[in-house]
Amino acid sequence: MTTTTTPPPPRLASADVYRGFVMLLMMAEVLRFHKISEALPESGFWRFLAHHQEHVEWVGCSLHDLIQPSFSFLVGVVLPYSIASRLKQETNFWKVFRHALWRSLILILLGIFLRSQWATQTKFTFEDTLTQIGLGYPFLFLLGFRSFRTQMIALGVILAGYWLAFALYPLPDAQFDYNTAGAIKDWEHNLTGFAAHWNKNTNLAWAFDRWFLNLFPREKPFLYNGGGYATLSFIPTLGTMLIGLIAGNILKSDRESREKLKLFLILGVSGVVLGTLLNWSGICPNVKRIWTPTWVIFSGGWCFLLLSFFFWSVDILQKRKWFFFLTVIGMNSIAAYVIAHTVDSYISDSLKIHLGQNYASILGDAYQSLIHGGLILLFEWLILKWMYDKKLFIRI
Template sequence: MLLMMAEVLRLHKVSEALPDSSFWQFLAYHQDHVEWVGCALHDLIQPSFSFLVGVVLPYSIASRLTNESSFWKTFRHALWRSLILILLGIFLRSQWADHTNFTFEDTLTQIGLGYPFLFLLGFASHRIQLVALIVILVGYWAAFALYPLPSPDFDYANAGAIKDWEHNLTGFAAHWNKNTNLAWAFDRWFLNLFPREKPFLFNGGGYATLSFIPTLGTMLLGLIAGNFLKSTKTPQEKIRIFLILGVSGLILGLLLNWSGICPNVKRIWTPTWVIFSGGWCFLFLAFFYWAVDVLQKRNWFFFLTVIGMNSIAAYVIADGFNSYVSKSLRTHLGQNYAAIFGDPYQSLVHGFLMLAIDWLILKWMYDKKLFIRI
């Protein structure tokens, strides 16, 4: 959530103003999504969020059943939670639009679409959870692999794709190219079932509704991690398991991408991306579990705790409130106030103040024990 909120720093603008600085180029690269294949730090935001949904599910189920809630009552709550996430995602994507923008590829809607299935699998045995994960990954891979490649007369412009784009893949991996794949074809049908200003032809970034299926795979990895966390294993055993799964995920993901069997693409959430990003999530979890639960260094992470305890509020503030904050800062401090350290750093100064205001709002909510939960 901090990485998402920190988008207001606009590090790419600093990098553009200082083109000879490899330092700012490095930071700017990791504050943006890669064009297609690969991974930057920013690409790990959504899988981390999805992974943690799975991690907390065993605790959520145990808490609700302890409070004498029946299975069906708990399941109805899961469906309600799912619907709210989907509607909230659509609401945030419809800001400043003339009509409701029915789109289902953002973080909240993707989690909402997969959450009921995750909830049901939370009651299944560990073996069934693992089998479900394998079926999702292999089945989704096969569906893309069997979808035909573009014909010689394919209209790339009408699909928002470029025939000779430098990021296009060749050979078997071409089944996962931007806006010529199965998920794009599905959205050309599905999204046009909803009222629209004009027919849906393509998503400019290549994102797709069907990505919620492999995103469910990411949440299942989190569920597996949550089961280990909740188990009676020693902290050392848990950390060792997380490290093994993390490193294994990175290696397997790199091999699948390198071999051309399945490219590592976050934008369409390929099975390789589930495995690779899941590896990073296990490593992050191992570090924070070691630092917070084993070493008991909770005070080190208070800044992050304030954000994490109100993750939905943080998401909404970052996605829907910052334009107002930005305009207000310039209104009251002057249009050029952020040039105090020089023109190249204006976006950094302006963004830092916005980020500070966002955090102080969350800190006030934390102090008042105002936690938005769905």
């Protein structure tokens, strides 16, 4: 990881704004909309916001569920620009590839470091955003040098192969002890029939982690992930990054801007519709937590639609000033990610020390999390703004 005192190479403005939007959604978790909704149970407005600030239990999608696929998608979007920039500085491919491997390793280690905070020892886990991207990045980098046809074949192999691997994994038998897997036999979100191959902690990815994660030092043996998340999700996450790579190649092409926008909209709507149909058919459910192939297609569609909006607003209409708040975050996304996972608790404690334990009740107890979280978010943005003004950009 390096800190530069000069601006990075020319960037795709819409990608920075889109990334800033995604990081803002993550940072805004400090607003704790669910607490306001619980305090005001009759309010449909706060119930709606609370729903979209949390992950769905299993099948389906909320706005919050689109954070990780968007971040992964954008890694692919900017890769053609990154490759072009690196090749201008270094003509030796293997040196450039070694840099990609180094970037991958830093992402993995940073993810593990952040997950290990407040633990008694290193917490080896590989399902968070940074480690998932890090595990797939070398393969994405290599595919960035291949033809569109090869990239599409790779995407097809990833989706079909991952689907088949889950489909062939045997379902729990009558003697299966669901408690040992942190699962509930009659859980309301369990799928039935063929789709049961993608149920929580009774699937192929869970079985893999029961073996893989126990290879690392642990306080106690790994039995299951409480949320159902899995290491192997980096494989379909690579599919999401590949979709982003396709979008990035379109952006970097000589097509007219309006043609690019039209293509993004077509691909976006097609992905959402196809993903919805695959989920309804029972062929493959739409589950973000284990990143099913249907989720790759469905969330990829939404990523195209979001990119369409920001590309149209920022790059076509040239309304960059409207999105300055998001640009500040998006141009320092790694710093924003680390700040949101480290500094927020320090800011929270400091506010209560200096303003009083009950200062956030100024608008009533129901809105305490909104006032307190809003101030935390403001201070985090001001840190990023200071870095932006000083041209301090953390890059991996």
